[in-house]
Amino acid sequence: xxxxxxxxxxxxxxxxxxxxxxxxxxxxxxxxxxxxxxxxxxxxxxxxxxxxxxxxxxxxxxxxxxxxxxxxxxxxxxxxxxxxxxxxxxxxxxxxxxxxxxxxxxxxxxxxxxxxxxxxxxxxxxxxxxxxxxxxxxxxxxxxxxxxxxxxxxxxxxxxxxxxxxxxxxxxxxxxxxxxxxxxxxxxxxxxxxxxxxxxxxxxxxxxxxxxxxxxxxxxxxxxxxxxxxxxxxxxxxxxxxxxxxxxxxxxxxxxxxxxxxxxxxxxxxxxxxxxxxxxxxxxxxxxxxxxxxxxxxxxxxxxxxxxxxxxxxxxxxxxxxxxxxxxxxxxxxxxxxxxxxxxxxxxxxxxxxxxxxxxxxxxxxxxxxxxxxxxxxxxxxxxxxxxxxxxxxxxxxxxxxxxxxxxxxxxxxxxxxxxxxxxxxxxxxxxxxxxxxxxxxxxxxxxxxxxxxxxxxxxxxxxxxxxxxxxxxxxxxxxxxxxxxxxxxxxxxxxxxxxxxxxxxxxxxxxxxxxxxxxxxxxxxxxxxxxxxxxxxxxxxxxxxxxxxxxxxxxxxxxxxxxxxxxxxxxxxxxxxxxxxxxxxxxxxxxxxxxxxxxxxxxxxxxxxxxxxxxxxxxxxxxxxxxxxxxxxxxxxxxxxxxxxxxxxxxxxxxxxxxxxxxxxxxxxxxxxxxxxxxxxxxxxxxxxxxxxxxxxxxxxxxxxxxxxxxxxxxxxxxxxxxxxxxxxxxxxxxxxxxxxxxxxxxxxxxxxxxxxxxxxxxxxxxxxxxxxxxxxxxxxxxxxxxxxxxxxxxxxxxxxxxxxxxxxxxxxxxxxxxxxxxxxxxxxxxxxxxxxxxxxxxxxxxxxxxxxxxxxxxxxxxxx
Ligand SMILES: *Cc1c(COP(=O)(O)O)cnc(C)c1O
Numbered sequence: 001x002x003x004x005x006x007x008x009x010x011x012x013x014x015x016x017x018x019x020x021x022x023x024x025x026x027x028x029x030x031x032x033x034x035x036x037x038x039x040x041x042x043x044x045x046x047x048x049x050x051x052x053x054x055x056x057x058x059x060x061x062x063x064x065x066x067x068x069x070x071x072x073x074x075x076x077x078x079x080x081x082x083x084x085x086x087x088x089x090x091x092x093x094x095x096x097x098x099x100x101x102x103x104x105x106x107x108x109x110x111x112x113x114x115x116x117x118x119x120x121x122x123x124x125x126x127x128x129x130x131x132x133x134x135x136x137x138x139x140x141x142x143x144x145x146x147x148x149x150x151x152x153x154x155x156x157x158x159x160x161x162x163x164x165x166x167x168x169x170x171x172x173x174x175x176x177x178x179x180x181x182x183x184x185x186x187x188x189x190x191x192x193x194x195x196x197x198x199x200x201x202x203x204x205x206x207x208x209x210x211x212x213x214x215x216x217x218x219x220x221x222x223x224x225x226x227x228x229x230x231x232x233x234x235x236x237x238x239x240x241x242x243x244x245x246x247x248x249x250x251x252x253x254x255x256x257x258x259x260x261x262x263x264x265x266x267x268x269x270x271x272x273x274x275x276x277x278x279x280x281x282x283x284x285x286x287x288x289x290x291x292x293x294x295x296x297x298x299x300x301x302x303x304x305x306x307x308x309x310x311x312x313x314x315x316x317x318x319x320x321x322x323x324x325x326x327x328x329x330x331x332x333x334x335x336x337x338x339x340x341x342x343x344x345x346x347x348x349x350x351x352x353x354x355x356x357x358x359x360x361x362x363x364x365x366x367x368x369x370x371x372x373x374x375x376x377x378x379x380x381x382x383x384x385x386x387x388x389x390x391x392x393x394x395x396x397x398x399x400x401x402x403x404x405x406x407x408x409x410x411x412x413x414x415x416x417x418x419x420x421x422x423x424x425x426x427x428x429x430x431x432x433x434x435x436x437x438x439x440x441x442x443x444x445x446x447x448x449x450x451x452x453x454x455x456x457x458x459x460x461x462x463x464x465x466x467x468x469x470x471x472x473x474x475x476x477x478x479x480x481x482x483x484x485x486x487x488x489x490x491x492x493x494x495x496x497x498x499x500x501x502x503x504x505x506x507x508x509x510x511x512x513x514x515x516x517x518x519x520x521x522x523x524x525x526x527x528x529x530x531x532x533x534x535x536x537x538x539x540x541x542x543x544x545x546x547x548x549x550x551x552x553x554x555x556x557x558x559x560x561x562x563x564x565x566x567x568x569x570x571x572x573x574x575x576x577x578x579x580x581x582x583x584x585x586x587x588x589x590x591x592x593x594x595x596x597x598x599x600x601x602x603x604x605x606x607x608x609x610x611x612x613x614x615x616x617x618x619x620x621x622x623x624x625x626x627x628x629x630x631x632x633x634x635x636x637x638x639x640x641x642x643x644x645x646x647x648x649x650x651x652x653x654x655x656x657x658x659x660x661x662x663x664x665x666x667x668x669x670x671x672x673x674x675x676x677x678x679x680x681x682x683x684x685x686x687x688x689x690x691x692x693x694x695x696x697x698x699x700x701x702x703x704x705x706x707x708x709x710x711x712x713x714x715x716x717x718x719x720x721x722x723x724x725x726x727x728x729x730x731x732x733x734x735x736x737x738x739x740x741x742x743x744x745x746x747x748x749x750x751x752x753x754x755x756x757x758x759x760x761x762x763x764x765x766x767x768x769x770x771x772x773x774x775x776x777x778x779x780x781x782x783x784x785x786x787x788x789x790x791x792x793x794x795x796x797x798x799x800x801x802x803x804x805x806x807x808x809x810x811x812x813x814x815x816x817x818x819x820x821x822x823x824x825x826x827x828x829x830x831x832x833x834x835x836x837x838x839x840x841x842x843x844x845x846x847x848x849x850x851x852x853x854x855x856x857x858x859x860x861x862x863x864x865x866x
Contacts, residue, residue, distance in 0.1 A: 013233040014187060015045045018201065018223035020239055021055035022685070023297050024135050026735055027091050032297055033139070034146050036238065037196055041148070045233070046191060048153070048226055049198045051139055052219040053131025054088060055685055057081060058202075061131050064111055065124040076631045076653065078111045083696040084689075085134055090739055092142045099141065099152075103134050121173040125203075125211045128174070129156075132200030132219070139198045151194040158186065159204035159225055161212045175215030178204050180284050182231035190230070199226065217278020224281040228288035235285055235292045236304075237277065242485055243294040243305030244269055244276050246320045246470060247461045249482035250722055255461065256472055257479030258319055259303065262310035265319055265411055266292075268442045272322045272407040282307070302485065316412030317471040321460050324373065325450055327359075327403040328384065329433055331369045333396040343394070344368070350390045354383055360405070360436040360445055369434050371405065371447060400433055404453035406460065407445040410470075414441055419469040426459050451810060451827035497522050498759050498840060499803075501866065506800055509761040509838040514780035514861035516849050518546070520554045522757035523845075527558035529726060530749070535733030537744040540583050542711050543569055545750030545846040546758065550865045552576045555753060563711075563748040567593040570602060583708075583748065585627065585674070587649055591615045598622060605674050605708075607650050612662040625672035625708065628653060630693050650675065656700065670701050672746075676710025679751060682724050686712070687747070688732035695740040706744040713752035717794045717843060724752070751846040758845020760785055760861055761800070762824075764837040765816065774811050776833045781815010781822040784852050784861040785844055789821040796842040797825045805831035813839065817856050 017036060023029050037047045053061075060077050067073045082104055089100055107130050110116075115123035136152060143150040161176035190197070201219025206212050214221050220237055227235035244266065247255040261269070263286035270279040276294055285292045285307075295304035332347060347368070351358055360371040384399055391397045410416065414437070427446060434447040448456070464470035472478050497519045498505060508517060530539055540563040541555045547569065552562070553576055561581030562573035570584055579601030586593060587607060594611060595618050597604050606612070607627035612619055629650030645652070651659060663670060673694045677686075690709040698704040716723050737745060762778035769775075787793035797813055799805075807829040815822045824841055833839075852860035 013045050014048060014227075014230040015040045016048045016050060016223050016227045016230065016232045016235045018050040018219055018235070018237050019052065019297070020219060021052045021058075022240060023238060024051050024139065025054045025088070025685075026732075027093075027142075028735075029297070030092065030139065030142050031146075032300075033238075034143055034148055036236075036300065037143070037150075038148055041196060047196045048230065048232075049139070049150070049196070050155075050201045050219060050223040050226060051132060051135050051198060052201050053135050054084060056689060057084065057131040057134070058128065061128050064116075065127045066119060067116070068119050069117060072654065073631070074111045074116060078107060080631070080693060081107060084692060085138070087692050087696070087736070087739060088138055091735070092138060092145075094138070094141050094145065096141065099137050100134070103130060103137055106130065106133075121169055122210050125173045125213045128213050129200070129203045129211050132202050136198045136200045143196070143198070148196060149194065150196045150198050153190075153197040153199040155200045155203050155222060155226075156205040156211055158229060159222065161204040161206050161214075163206075172206065172212065173210075174213045176204055176206070176212040177280075178214070178225050178284075180225045180228040180288070182288055183229050184231065187230045215280075217280050220278045220281040221284070224284040224290075224292065227290045227292070228284040231288060232290050235290055237281075237292065237294045238297045239276065239294060240297060241276060241294075242296040242299060242302045243479075244274055244320070245482055246472075246478065247322065247457055248274070249486075252458045252461045253483040254481045256481055257302075257485065258305050258477065259475075259479040260477055261305060261307050261319065262411065263307060264310070264440065264442055265409060266305075266307040268407075268409045268438075269320045269322060272324060272405070272409060272443065272445070274320070274322055299485070303479075310411065315471065315474070316410060316415050317474065317477060318408050318410040318413075318416060318464050318469045319477070320409045321457055321464060321470075322407050322409065323453065323457050324405045324407075325402065325453070326374045327401070327405045327447060327450075328372045328374070329369055329400040329403055329447060330372065330387070330391070331367060331398040331400060331433075332391060333398070334366045335395055346394055347391065350387065350394075353390070354387045356383065356387065360434060360447070362434045362436050371403070371434065373405075402450040403433060403447050404450045404456075405445050405447045406453065406456060407443050408460075408464070409443045411442060413437065413444050416469055419467050420444075422467050423460060423463040423469060426456070426463055430456075452829070454829065496756065496842065498842070502800060502803065504866065505759070505761060505840065506838055508864065509763060509800075512761075512862055512864070514760070514762045514778075514784060516758055516760050516784075516844060516861050516863045518548060518551055518754070518758045518845055518863070518865045520550060520757070520865055523551055523554050523754055524558060526753045526757070527555055527560060530747075530752070531559060533726065533730040533733070535730050535737050535745055536747050538706075538746045540581075540746065540748040541753055542748050542750030543573060544850055546754040546848070547572055547850055548863050548865070549575075551754060551757075556581075563750075564602070567596055570597055570600060574600060583625075585625075585676075585748075591618060594618050603672070605672075609651070609655060609659060609662060612659070612666060612668070616662075616666050619668055620666045621668070623669045623671045625674050625706070626651060626659070626670050627674040627676070628656075628694075628697065630675050630677065630690065653697075669703065671703065672706040672708055673698055673701070673704055674708040674710065676708075676712060676748070679712045680714040680717075681712045682714040682716060682722065684725050684729035684732055687729060688736050691733065691736050691740075691745065695736070695743060698740075698743065704743060706746050707740075708746040708748060711747065711749040711751070713747075713749040715751060715755045715843060715846075717796075753846075755843045755846035758843075758848060760841040760844040760848060762815075762839050762841065762861070764833050764835050764839060766835060767833055774809055775814055776811045776830070776839075777814050777816060778824070778839050779816060780858070780861050781817045781824060782819065783815070783817055783855045783858050785824065785841060785848050786851050786853070787847055788824055789819075790851075795825060795844060797828050797830070798840050798842070799830045799833055799837055800840045801837040802831040802833075807831055809833075816858065819855075 140152045159178045163172045201222040244258045245255040249255045267282045270277045291308040358370045359373045388397045430448045430452045436445045540561040542563045556576040563583040564570040582602035584597040584602040585605040605625040694707045765777045782789045813825040
């Protein structure tokens with residue numbers, strides 16, 4: 001390897017490559033990083049690798065940075081961060097831990113620092129920087145073991161932040177900017193030090209030598225700064241998608257890869273909604289004229305999106321359509337003083353006073369309407385009412401929210417207008433509040449009510465291609481469709497089961513009145529998909545999600561066990577599986593339920609000291625599983641998060657010693673550890689994290705056999721939400737199991753198995769108009785399905801009687817219960833409904849019938865299977 005170090009002249013140009021959190025969180029991903037760096041190096045380049053923190057770590061550091069007086073919380077999170085890096089150290093097979101230890105000690109010192117109490121900003125910056133310092137340290141060590149001599153480069157040594165005029169103290173420490181211009185002397189100096197470097201994203205130093213943080217999108221921005229500084233030949237941002245697309249591929253799978261963009265177009269696309277690149281990272285590379293490429297770590301054969309100087313020869317084309325939700329509009333109507341000198345200055349001063357920056361503006365003789373973008377502003381109702389009160393002194397104010405801004409981006413937008421006529425016709429039925437054409441001729445933005453914006457972007461994208469305003473056939477600009485590139489990632493393309501059984505369902509609804517219908521084939525398919533994963537040893541179905549006999553029989557036949565939370569559930573479950581497949585995981589249950597569960601031979605999970613302190617004899621000599629609280633919950637709504645001190649579940653870790661003492665006295669053996677942190681989680685990395693934490697904890701027990709990482713496997717509710725990636729989940733779990741092969745891995749999902757298998761059918765009773773609202777009422781409501789009222793859960797609703805008619809009316813879909821919360825869906829666009837129509841509420845198979853009530857003495861929907 002020495003030859004690499006001794007031939008400096010041979011390696012001239014610099015390539016900066018950046019990898020985000022998921023790309024640095026596993027050993028196979030680091031192998032990929034090594035391969036990419038090696039390839040460049042073999043082509044005679046010097047390589048600077050910029051890394052983010054391991055995924056999830058920055059959030060944890062933020063928790064420490066903001067915990068203030070809560071020492072216990074800081075300590076718990078510190079321990080989690082430590083465990084995570086220990087696990088990574090082990091996974092990478094490293095042996096020399098001195099440097100890692102240095103940064104871990106620094107974490108300990110900082111979290112015990114007296115500055116923590118006031119969360120002082122310089123201290124916060126130092127805490128937040130640790131994630132990248134740790135990940136880059138692990139990376140350098142690992143690349144060296146692979147024979148690629150990489151040097152650790154302290155980003156703070158080279159990136160000097162400069163305070164901006166009017167910047168707050170918070171901004172100077174936690175959202176800093178670094179002015180960069182090519183520094184050839186620095187490039188030459190580094191060239192003398194080595195050929196491959198790893199540095200940290202997200203941080204810089206200030207003039208006083210303190211650590212500062214770059215804020216959101218920080219690692220991409222760091223790569224851009226380094227690219228500019230070294231006047232690199234190229235900056236490559238490696239991520240999990242091939243580049244920027246002509247629309248968000250999650251909602252428009254036919255969106256085309258953008259092969260080539262100029263800096264300004266890319267900036268517009270990033271600013272108006274695309275999440276691939278942070279808009280801040282484009283300025284530095286544009287000024288230094290360094291090309292920036294976005295590429296997919298999993299698909300290195302794809303060329304990605306190259307962003308560079310504009311190519312004048314290309315015909316004008318719309319490049320992308322994007323949307324931003326949660327936009328607030330402020331409409332200001334003049335009260336007679338419009339022409340008055342200084343009026344606008346007066347109005348805008350009031351926005352400045354409240355710290356609000358304005359995005360779009362449209363003006364008329366007597367009205368000026370502006371938009372506030374929540375990603376740039378701290379828009380909350382307090383700020384808005386204060387602003388409105390202030391503005392009311394000089395004009396009539398109306399706040400219009402929430403709105404969605406839909407933007408078409410492309411150089412030469414004005415010359416495209418004639419082609420857009422048919423596209424703009426799509427806005428026909430919608431309430432358009434504002435139209436704005438940017439003065440740089442790069443975008444056209446239309447703001448509409450958010451409730452009406454569902455489905456708009458796919459329609460516009462198709463219309464743009466049809467009108468040849470988006471010249472999808474031009475190979476210089478457009479690459480393949482996302483659906484072609486990632487066919488394997490597409491959500492199951494088959495329409496939901498109930499679409500093909502419409503006639504049958506309509507008949508059922510007419511005969512039965514309100515009813516839940518379950519499709520056993522869907523349940524079976526889900527069970528098989530889970531059983532097909534390699535890592536888990538055992539699956540238990542949490543039957544509180546749906547305890548219909550046929551559903552349980554079907555799941556039991558697929559070989560899953562059953563997880564029960566009450567004695568009645570246990571008795572039901574015992575009809576379908578033998579005792580070796582029964583789990584009992586109650587919470588605040590009475591003593592006799594534990595005794596009965598032991599008598600039945602079920603595995604019992606405890607999550608409190610009280611039963612051992614007061615009912616010891618029930619537990620003497622038993623094997624049990626211990627449910628712990630890992631300190632923070634997850635999930636789709638506060639009410640389904642089951643971790644953290646605010647939640648009643650799990651034993652707090654600070655009571656472990658006491659638990660051990662009690663267990664010893666009763667000759668009790670803890671044979672399993674359990675955590676279930678919430679419901680509706682779509683991020684596969686979550687369970688890896690839970691496993692890592694429980695496995696680390698297992699060292700404090702004698703003979704743990706099984707680790708139960710709970711349920712909570714989510715099902716995407718809204719169109720466009722990405723489904724849980726089962727393959728990724730399996731890969732994560734396989735990986736972590738290699739680190740801890742001694743434990744059995746158990747999971748206990750509920751919702752995942754049954755949510756999509758069930759629908760609720762209800763018939764329209766009455767319709768009503770009140771002001772601007774239209775209501776459609778059906779013959780059952782929160783007495784059958786309480787999730788919308790309880791969790792603000794979103795369920796797709798269709799008018800099954802009129803599937804083929806255009807959805808023209810915006811409805812509030814409500815039930816017959818005397819309660820304002822009796823709403824099944826808000827702002828749903830449906831065909832005009834008539835009484836007797838059958839509405840179908842989708843994804844109602846989980847936590848529907850099992851949570852139903854007889855409120856108002858209205859019998860809830862009946863249940864049947866097809
Ligand atoms: C409810 C519950 C589950 C299942 O949760 P889902 O979100 O439906 O997967 C798993 N474990 C325990 C302990 C539960 O209470």
